Amino acid sequence: MIDNDIHIGGRDEQQDACKNLENKSSKFLILGDGMGGHSGGQVASETLIAEAEYAYKKYKDTIPNPEEFFQSIIDGTISALVEYQKENPESDPHTTCVLALIQNNKLYVGHIGDSRMYLFTNKKFEKRSRDHSVVQMLFNEGEITEEEMATHPDQNKLLKSISTRKKVKVTFKEYELPAEKSNAVLICSDGFWEQVSTDEMQNQLFKRPLEKALKTMVNEAKVRGGEEGDNISVVAYVQKGSVLSLFHNISKLQNILIRVIISLLILGGTIYYFKSTAALVPTPTKENNATQTEEVKKPIAPIASIEADSNTSLNLNNKDTNTENMDLNSNKIINTLPNKDENGTEIKSLQEEKNDIDLDKNGSILETLGIPDIPKIPDLPNIVKKYIFLIFIIS
Numbered sequence: 001m002i003d004n005d006i007h008i009g010g011r012d013e014q015q016d017a018c019k020n021l022e023n024k025s026s027k028f029l030i031l032g033d034g035m036g037g038h039s040g041g042q043v044a045s046e047t048l049i050a051e052a053e054y055a056y057k058k059y060k061d062t063i064p065n066p067e068e069f070f071q072s073i074i075d076g077t078i079s080a081l082v083e084y085q086k087e088n089p090e091s092d093p094h095t096t097c098v099l100a101l102i103q104n105n106k107l108y109v110g111h112i113g114d115s116r117m118y119l120f121t122n123k124k125f126e127k128r129s130r131d132h133s134v135v136q137m138l139f140n141e142g143e144i145t146e147e148e149m150a151t152h153p154d155q156n157k158l159l160k161s162i163s164t165r166k167k168v169k170v171t172f173k174e175y176e177l178p179a180e181k182s183n184a185v186l187i188c189s190d191g192f193w194e195q196v197s198t199d200e201m202q203n204q205l206f207k208r209p210l211e212k213a214l215k216t217m218v219n220e221a222k223v224r225g226g227e228e229g230d231n232i233s234v235v236a237y238v239q240k241g242s243v244l245s246l247f248h249n250i251s252k253l254q255n256i257l258i259r260v261i262i263s264l265l266i267l268g269g270t271i272y273y274f275k276s277t278a279a280l281v282p283t284p285t286k287e288n289n290a291t292q293t294e295e296v297k298k299p300i301a302p303i304a305s306i307e308a309d310s311n312t313s314l315n316l317n318n319k320d321t322n323t324e325n326m327d328l329n330s331n332k333i334i335n336t337l338p339n340k341d342e343n344g345t346e347i348k349s350l351q352e353e354k355n356d357i358d359l360d361k362n363g364s365i366l367e368t369l370g371i372p373d374i375p376k377i378p379d380l381p382n383i384v385k386k387y388i389f390l391i392f393i394i395s
């Protein structure tokens with residue numbers, strides 16, 4: 001919520017001016033308290049508002065350098081007042097200035113003179129700007145209290161203002177404005193803060209609609225100022241924090257957290273995949289090795305008889321035709337059939353035929369040796385689907 005209110009007070013002329021502006025990325029509060037005879041004060045404050053509005057409308061998005069932006073408004077106002085004074089040499093226009101820009105959860109404040117900015121954080125008064133005035137110096141030195149500043153005889157003596165006499169540098173400050181907290185920014189002229197305490201500002205801003213709160217405080221300042229009271233002007237912005245605002249603020253970390261979670265899940269999935277694959281491959285043991293050795297060492301039973309056709313005869317006693325070799329060291333007996341038939345065709349041994357059959361059946365020599373096949377790779381896409389589901393639940 002953003003709004004403003006203004007009243008002439010007990011004066012014959014309204015020399016205060018204020019305005020609030022906003023675009024899709026920021027909010028801008030402007031106020032000036034004019035000084036000088038022959039309408040000089042009114043011209044000065046209105047010129048400030050016009051220059052600020054002109055500068056702000058150049059930006060459709062956030063303002064990259066708020067301090068430079070504020071200073072350009074001050075310089076533009078001085079240049080315009082110099083031109084005005086050339087045509088009206090009898091005038092001596094002066095004005096105070098408060099500029100408050102709110103963007104990206106930050107508050108940027110620029111001020112000159114004794115018009116003030118008040119900041120309330122989490123519904124409590126936090127700080128105010130420091131005046132460029134004699135009474136502010138007295139307060140800083142501990143010679144007077146905060147309350148005495150409003151009624152001290154030197155209250156209107158300023159050390160700094162916007163005028164045609166010289167260029168002046170804006171006092172610039174930057175503050176955090178957390179989105180999850182209830183914050184308020186209020187800028188006002190001395191005609192307002194002299195009559196309304198910070199406790200009253202706090203109670204009104206957070207307990208009533210902003211428009212009604214400002215009107216109530218301005219009317220109270222008018223009554224308290226009386227017939228001789230100063231002009232009164234105020235602009236305020238109220239931001240009420242919520243749980244949704246907190247979640248919105250936390251969401252800035254969401255992408256980082258999701259990336260970390262995804263990385264951990266992928267790492268865990270990779271480790272799980274390789275462990276699952278390794279678990280399916282049996283580790284050779286001494287018992288398995290012994291069994292396989294015994295099977296290899298088991299002698300092949302000798303062939304007792306072989307049926308042959310009428311054209312084939314076998315001479316088992318012929319060592320040139322049938323050879324029986326024995327390896328005493330390895331206890332293996334190899335029976336060998338005739339290498340060739342009558343027509344000269346090579347004849348394979350039964351063991352060779354058995355090996356060929358095993359190769360044809362299984363396509364792998366590993367089967368004939370009793371070694372199991374390499375296990376199949378687990379279905380990796382299914383594992384990935386599980387982790388995608390987990391990521392969806394977490395996010």
